[in-house]
Amino acid sequence: MRPITYLRATDTATAVAAVSTDPTSDFLAGGTTEVDLLRQNVLNPRRLVDINDLPLTGIEGTPDGGLRIGALARMSDVAAAPVVRERFPLIAQALELGASAQLRNMASMGGNLLQRVRCSYFRDAESACNKREPGTGCSAIEGFSRGHAVLGTSEHCIATHPSDVAVALTALDTRVHTLGPNGERAYPVDDFFLLPGDSPHREHPLEHGELITGIEVPAMPLARHSLYLKVRDRESYEFALVSVALALSVMNGTIADVRMALGGVATKPWRARRAEDFLIGAATVRDNFALAARVEMADARPTPMNAFKVELAQRAIVRALDTLGDGTGPGAGSGSSP
Amino acid sequence: MSARGPALTERGAALEERGPGPVRVRLSVNGTEHTLDIEPRVSLLDALRERLDLTGAKKGCDQGTCGACTVWVDGRRVLACLTLAMTCEGREVTTVEGLAGEGELHEMQRAFIAEDAFQCGFCTPGQIMSAVALIEEGHAGNDAEIKEWMSGNICRCAAYPHIRAAIRAVRDRA
Numbered sequence: 286m287r288p289i290t291y292l293r294a295t296d297t298a299t300a301v302a303a304v305s306t307d308p309t310s311d312f313l314a315g316g317t318t319e320v321d322l323l324r325q326n327v328l329n330p331r332r333l334v335d336i337n338d339l340p341l342t343g344i345e346g347t348p349d350g351g352l353r354i355g356a357l358a359r360m361s362d363v364a365a366a367p368v369v370r371e372r373f374p375l376i377a378q379a380l381e382l383g384a385s386a387q388l389r390n391m392a393s394m395g396g397n398l399l400q401r402v403r404c405s406y407f408r409d410a411e412s413a414c415n416k417r418e419p420g421t422g423c424s425a426i427e428g429f430s431r432g433h434a435v436l437g438t439s440e441h442c443i444a445t446h447p448s449d450v451a452v453a454l455t456a457l458d459t460r461v462h463t464l465g466p467n468g469e470r471a472y473p474v475d476d477f478f479l480l481p482g483d484s485p486h487r488e489h490p491l492e493h494g495e496l497i498t499g500i501e502v503p504a505m506p507l508a509r510h511s512l513y514l515k516v517r518d519r520e521s522y523e524f525a526l527v528s529v530a531l532a533l534s535v536m537n538g539t540i541a542d543v544r545m546a547l548g549g550v551a552t553k554p555w556r557a558r559r560a561e562d563f564l565i566g567a568a569t570v571r572d573n574f575a576l577a578a579r580v581e582m583a584d585a586r587p588t589p590m591n592a593f594k595v596e597l598a599q600r601a602i603v604r605a606l607d608t609l610g611d612g613t614g615p616g617a618g619s620g621s622s623p
Numbered sequence: 624m625s626a627r628g629p630a631l632t633e634r635g636a637a638l639e640e641r642g643p644g645p646v647r648v649r650l651s652v653n654g655t656e657h658t659l660d661i662e663p664r665v666s667l668l669d670a671l672r673e674r675l676d677l678t679g680a681k682k683g684c685d686q687g688t689c690g691a692c693t694v695w696v697d698g699r700r701v702l703a704c705l706t707l708a709m710t711c712e713g714r715e716v717t718t719v720e721g722l723a724g725e726g727e728l729h730e731m732q733r734a735f736i737a738e739d740a741f742q743c744g745f746c747t748p749g750q751i752m753s754a755v756a757l758i759e760e761g762h763a764g765n766d767a768e769i770k771e772w773m774s775g776n777i778c779r780c781a782a783y784p785h786i787r788a789a790i791r792a793v794r795d796r797a
Contacts, residue, residue, distance in 0.1 A: 286664045287664070288642070288643035288644075288662060288663075288664055289642060289643055289663050289664050290640045290641060290642040290643050290663060291640070291641050291642050291646075291663035291707070291709050292638040292639055292640045292641065293638070293709075293710075293712075294638060299638060303638055313707070313710070316705050316706060316707060316710070317687060317702075317705050320666070320705045320706070320707060321686055321687055321705055323664075324685070324686065325686070332640065333663070333707075334638070335709075335710055337710060361699075384775075385690065385774055385775025385776075386700060386753070386756075386757070386760075386762075386772050386773075386774075386775050387690060387693055387700050387701050387702050387753070387775045388687065388702065388775065390699045390700060390701050391701050391702065391705065391706070521770065521771050521774035522774040522775055
């Protein structure tokens with residue numbers, strides 16, 4: 286690992302000032318991405334600003350039924366919080382289906398959103414990669430691409446966004462709060478993650494030194510009836526090939542409201558708006574589920590190696606809808622309960 | 624160069640930058656305070672193994688995937704390879720060397736022996752540190768739960784059934 290300097294921040298404004306005034310500084314939270322990729326020579330900060338002492342660890346329900354999560358709350362603590370499990374089962378499930386117990390004890394929620402892709406060409410620090418070294422090309426498009434994205438891709442990058450919980454948060458109209466050199470901002474989660482387009486090195490709209498301070502999940506009663514379905518090569522401790530975050534409200538056999546997002550198949554946490562639009566008002570029957578899945582995946586652009594994901598994603602969507610649609614699935618309630 | 628602890632001080636004050644050369648760091652490991660001069664880039668795992676001669680935590684992958692380096696920081700199981708030693712100033716580190724009481728192995732260590740829960744033994748310190756934490760976390764309810772919550776500790780000898788037996792034995796004694 287290359288030499289670095291270290292400083293420990295005790296208040297948020299000072300931490301932001303320290304990083305934003307030095308292009309070679311990075312924040313250090315849980316370290317599960319930063320230390321890993323520093324050692325691999327994929328990230329090259331000269332200085333790390335340790336933010337683990339900042340008072341950003343809160344996990345609290347809001348009076349109206351929403352949720353506020355501090356950026357430095359650990360994945361394990363958020364997953365275990367009763368208010369999260371009760372109001373947003375899909376968030377707790379997505380967290381507990383990710384990484385391992387040790388990593389979940391380390392990794393912060395803000396860092397989770399900013400974790401880097403698992404594309405092996407990005408991580409090897411040598412191959413052509415537009416995300417790591419803009420303009421060098423994409424090795425994955427003609428290379429080993431079994432785990433890569435089929436939605437939201439460009440001719441410059443097809444790396445899959447790796448987060449699970451970001452998929453659940455994307456289904457829930459979450460807002461990401463930040464503090465930067467120009468003050469506080471809040472981003473709708475769908476605007477927070479950028480498609481690769483012709484600038485895959487830009488994964489989010491943050492300025493250098495802008496720090497995620499918190500995650501705000503608005504009240505959403507239907508989320509009490511929700512799940513996170515994750516399909517992967519191993520049953521545990523593995524990234525998704527396909528995942529579905531789903532919240533569903535059914536009344537008299539008809540879908541009254543639905544939120545859906547997909548993971549493992551897209552270059553960003555993928556809000557499945559086409560499927561949602563198709564499903565609202567539809568009867569909870571298998572044919573409708575399959576049609577909604579087909580509509581959502583219609584624009585998929587697979588490689589020969591990951592073409593299976595297009596079918597797998599549709600089956601996963603149908604299974605998630607089947608599971609919640611009959612009111613007996615994980616996180617089940619009456620669907621119309623508050 | 625500060626001796627220990629949170630480097631700073633008041634809002635807006637300049638933070639103290641330390642390194643890149645060796646800096647004095649105080650680590651509390653298994654209840655003992657150690658002072659050592661290390662570069663900021665040194666991982667907790669390397670500090671434990673190379674500087675403090677605590678070689679229980681093992682370096683398997685050194686990239687956060689195998690779990691052989693599992694230790695506790697402030698009582699929580701974490702990966703020492705992805706933890707920078709300096710970030711542990713002011714926190715309590717526990718390694719497998721700190722588990723046993725005076726002249727007596729921890730009950731999980733005894734259970735691993737009784738249940739033959741290892742072959743080569745390389746992953747065992749990490750397995751044991753995870754296993755003790757697992758029971759404290761309350762995630763050892765049944766075999767499926769044990770499998771899921773121990774999945775961050777890889778055993779290339781595939782001693783998994785015996786590891787689960789050891790965990791069950793300690794769980795049922797509790």
